[in-house]
Amino acid sequence: MRRLAPAAQADLRLRVVAALESGQVKTYGQAAELFGVSERSVGTWWRAFRAGGRQALLAVVRQPRPGMGELLDSSARGAVLQAMRDYTPAEVGHGGVLWTRASVKALIKLVCGVSMTEQGVGKWLRRHGFTPQRPAR
CATH class of the missing domain: 1.10.10 (Arc Repressor Mutant, subunit A)
Structure with a gap:
Protein backbone atom coordinates (compact mmCIF):
# COMPACT_ATOMS: atom_id res chain seq x y z
CA MET A 1 0.00 0.00 0.00
CA LEU A 58 -9.20 10.51 2.26
CA ALA A 59 -5.49 11.23 2.01
CA VAL A 60 -4.24 13.62 4.65
CA VAL A 61 -1.18 15.77 4.09
CA ARG A 62 0.83 15.42 7.26
CA GLN A 63 2.33 18.48 8.84
CA PRO A 64 5.54 18.38 10.84
CA ARG A 65 5.06 18.16 14.56
CA PRO A 66 5.27 21.50 16.33
CA GLY A 67 8.70 22.16 17.73
CA MET A 68 10.39 19.84 15.26
CA GLY A 69 12.90 21.02 12.71
CA GLU A 70 16.23 22.70 12.56
CA LEU A 71 17.77 23.70 15.86
CA LEU A 72 20.16 25.98 14.03
CA ASP A 73 19.01 28.97 12.01
CA SER A 74 20.66 29.79 8.68
CA SER A 75 23.33 32.07 10.15
CA ALA A 76 24.33 29.50 12.79
CA ARG A 77 24.35 26.75 10.16
CA GLY A 78 26.62 28.87 7.96
CA ALA A 79 28.96 29.55 10.88
CA VAL A 80 29.28 25.85 11.72
CA LEU A 81 29.86 24.83 8.11
CA GLN A 82 32.43 27.61 7.66
CA ALA A 83 34.25 26.51 10.82
CA MET A 84 34.29 22.91 9.54
CA ARG A 85 35.85 24.12 6.28
CA ASP A 86 38.42 26.42 7.88
CA TYR A 87 39.59 24.36 10.86
CA THR A 88 40.39 20.78 11.79
CA PRO A 89 38.99 19.20 14.95
CA ALA A 90 42.45 19.41 16.53
CA GLU A 91 42.53 23.18 16.00
CA VAL A 92 39.30 23.65 17.94
CA GLY A 93 40.33 21.46 20.86
CA HIS A 94 39.37 17.94 19.76
CA GLY A 95 41.73 15.18 18.77
CA GLY A 96 41.97 13.86 15.26
CA VAL A 97 42.04 15.31 11.80
CA LEU A 98 38.60 14.21 10.62
CA TRP A 99 35.27 15.62 11.68
CA THR A 100 33.27 13.00 13.58
CA ARG A 101 29.79 13.29 15.00
CA ALA A 102 31.25 13.89 18.45
CA SER A 103 33.60 16.62 17.22
CA VAL A 104 30.83 18.32 15.20
CA LYS A 105 28.58 18.13 18.26
CA ALA A 106 31.24 19.93 20.30
CA LEU A 107 31.77 22.48 17.51
CA ILE A 108 28.04 23.26 17.37
CA LYS A 109 28.02 23.73 21.14
CA LEU A 110 31.09 25.99 20.92
CA VAL A 111 29.93 28.11 17.98
CA CYS A 112 26.18 28.29 18.58
CA GLY A 113 25.62 27.25 22.17
CA VAL A 114 23.14 24.60 21.05
CA SER A 115 23.33 21.12 22.53
CA MET A 116 22.53 18.25 20.15
CA THR A 117 22.74 14.48 20.44
CA GLU A 118 25.25 12.60 18.32
CA GLN A 119 22.38 10.96 16.45
CA GLY A 120 20.88 14.39 15.81
CA VAL A 121 24.24 15.64 14.58
CA GLY A 122 24.44 12.66 12.22
CA LYS A 123 21.03 13.48 10.78
CA TRP A 124 21.97 17.16 10.52
CA LEU A 125 25.18 16.27 8.65
CA ARG A 126 23.32 13.98 6.21
CA ARG A 127 20.69 16.66 5.64
CA HIS A 128 23.46 19.04 4.60
CA GLY A 129 25.22 16.65 2.26
CA PHE A 130 27.87 15.05 4.46
CA THR A 131 28.20 11.27 4.32
CA PRO A 132 30.33 8.86 6.33
CA GLN A 133 33.68 8.23 4.63
CA ARG A 134 36.02 5.27 4.89
CA PRO A 135 39.65 6.14 5.45
CA ALA A 136 42.00 5.41 2.55
CA ARG A 137 44.39 2.61 3.41
Whole structure:
Protein backbone atom coordinates (compact mmCIF):
# COMPACT_ATOMS: atom_id res chain seq x y z
CA MET A 1 0.00 0.00 0.00
CA ARG A 2 2.81 2.44 0.83
CA ARG A 3 4.09 2.11 -2.71
CA LEU A 4 0.98 3.86 -3.96
CA ALA A 5 0.58 7.61 -4.23
CA PRO A 6 -1.57 9.19 -1.47
CA ALA A 7 -4.50 9.71 -3.88
CA ALA A 8 -4.32 6.06 -4.99
CA GLN A 9 -4.22 4.95 -1.35
CA ALA A 10 -7.38 6.95 -0.61
CA ASP A 11 -9.06 5.47 -3.69
CA LEU A 12 -8.19 1.94 -2.57
CA ARG A 13 -9.59 2.61 0.92
CA LEU A 14 -12.82 3.94 -0.57
CA ARG A 15 -13.18 0.92 -2.90
CA VAL A 16 -12.62 -1.52 -0.02
CA VAL A 17 -15.20 0.22 2.17
CA ALA A 18 -17.68 0.43 -0.73
CA ALA A 19 -17.33 -3.32 -1.28
CA LEU A 20 -18.00 -4.00 2.41
CA GLU A 21 -20.90 -1.55 2.56
CA SER A 22 -22.60 -2.92 -0.56
CA GLY A 23 -22.29 -6.51 0.62
CA GLN A 24 -20.07 -7.47 -2.31
CA VAL A 25 -17.72 -8.96 0.30
CA LYS A 26 -18.90 -10.26 3.65
CA THR A 27 -15.76 -10.35 5.80
CA TYR A 28 -12.55 -8.44 6.29
CA GLY A 29 -10.66 -11.51 5.09
CA GLN A 30 -12.54 -11.62 1.80
CA ALA A 31 -11.97 -7.90 1.24
CA ALA A 32 -8.28 -8.24 2.07
CA GLU A 33 -7.87 -11.10 -0.39
CA LEU A 34 -9.84 -9.36 -3.13
CA PHE A 35 -7.96 -6.06 -2.89
CA GLY A 36 -4.53 -7.41 -1.91
CA VAL A 37 -4.24 -5.69 1.46
CA SER A 38 -4.09 -6.94 5.04
CA GLU A 39 -7.12 -7.83 7.11
CA ARG A 40 -5.94 -5.44 9.78
CA SER A 41 -5.94 -2.54 7.28
CA VAL A 42 -9.46 -3.42 6.14
CA GLY A 43 -10.67 -3.40 9.75
CA THR A 44 -8.95 -0.09 10.45
CA TRP A 45 -10.48 1.51 7.36
CA TRP A 46 -13.94 0.18 8.14
CA ARG A 47 -13.84 1.50 11.70
CA ALA A 48 -12.56 4.87 10.47
CA PHE A 49 -15.39 5.02 7.93
CA ARG A 50 -17.99 4.14 10.55
CA ALA A 51 -16.65 6.81 12.92
CA GLY A 52 -15.89 9.62 10.47
CA GLY A 53 -17.51 8.78 7.15
CA ARG A 54 -15.89 9.10 3.75
CA GLN A 55 -13.77 12.05 4.89
CA ALA A 56 -11.88 9.82 7.33
CA LEU A 57 -10.55 7.70 4.43
CA LEU A 58 -9.20 10.51 2.26
CA ALA A 59 -5.49 11.23 2.01
CA VAL A 60 -4.24 13.62 4.65
CA VAL A 61 -1.18 15.77 4.09
CA ARG A 62 0.83 15.42 7.26
CA GLN A 63 2.33 18.48 8.84
CA PRO A 64 5.54 18.38 10.84
CA ARG A 65 5.06 18.16 14.56
CA PRO A 66 5.27 21.50 16.33
CA GLY A 67 8.70 22.16 17.73
CA MET A 68 10.39 19.84 15.26
CA GLY A 69 12.90 21.02 12.71
CA GLU A 70 16.23 22.70 12.56
CA LEU A 71 17.77 23.70 15.86
CA LEU A 72 20.16 25.98 14.03
CA ASP A 73 19.01 28.97 12.01
CA SER A 74 20.66 29.79 8.68
CA SER A 75 23.33 32.07 10.15
CA ALA A 76 24.33 29.50 12.79
CA ARG A 77 24.35 26.75 10.16
CA GLY A 78 26.62 28.87 7.96
CA ALA A 79 28.96 29.55 10.88
CA VAL A 80 29.28 25.85 11.72
CA LEU A 81 29.86 24.83 8.11
CA GLN A 82 32.43 27.61 7.66
CA ALA A 83 34.25 26.51 10.82
CA MET A 84 34.29 22.91 9.54
CA ARG A 85 35.85 24.12 6.28
CA ASP A 86 38.42 26.42 7.88
CA TYR A 87 39.59 24.36 10.86
CA THR A 88 40.39 20.78 11.79
CA PRO A 89 38.99 19.20 14.95
CA ALA A 90 42.45 19.41 16.53
CA GLU A 91 42.53 23.18 16.00
CA VAL A 92 39.30 23.65 17.94
CA GLY A 93 40.33 21.46 20.86
CA HIS A 94 39.37 17.94 19.76
CA GLY A 95 41.73 15.18 18.77
CA GLY A 96 41.97 13.86 15.26
CA VAL A 97 42.04 15.31 11.80
CA LEU A 98 38.60 14.21 10.62
CA TRP A 99 35.27 15.62 11.68
CA THR A 100 33.27 13.00 13.58
CA ARG A 101 29.79 13.29 15.00
CA ALA A 102 31.25 13.89 18.45
CA SER A 103 33.60 16.62 17.22
CA VAL A 104 30.83 18.32 15.20
CA LYS A 105 28.58 18.13 18.26
CA ALA A 106 31.24 19.93 20.30
CA LEU A 107 31.77 22.48 17.51
CA ILE A 108 28.04 23.26 17.37
CA LYS A 109 28.02 23.73 21.14
CA LEU A 110 31.09 25.99 20.92
CA VAL A 111 29.93 28.11 17.98
CA CYS A 112 26.18 28.29 18.58
CA GLY A 113 25.62 27.25 22.17
CA VAL A 114 23.14 24.60 21.05
CA SER A 115 23.33 21.12 22.53
CA MET A 116 22.53 18.25 20.15
CA THR A 117 22.74 14.48 20.44
CA GLU A 118 25.25 12.60 18.32
CA GLN A 119 22.38 10.96 16.45
CA GLY A 120 20.88 14.39 15.81
CA VAL A 121 24.24 15.64 14.58
CA GLY A 122 24.44 12.66 12.22
CA LYS A 123 21.03 13.48 10.78
CA TRP A 124 21.97 17.16 10.52
CA LEU A 125 25.18 16.27 8.65
CA ARG A 126 23.32 13.98 6.21
CA ARG A 127 20.69 16.66 5.64
CA HIS A 128 23.46 19.04 4.60
CA GLY A 129 25.22 16.65 2.26
CA PHE A 130 27.87 15.05 4.46
CA THR A 131 28.20 11.27 4.32
CA PRO A 132 30.33 8.86 6.33
CA GLN A 133 33.68 8.23 4.63
CA ARG A 134 36.02 5.27 4.89
CA PRO A 135 39.65 6.14 5.45
CA ALA A 136 42.00 5.41 2.55
CA ARG A 137 44.39 2.61 3.41
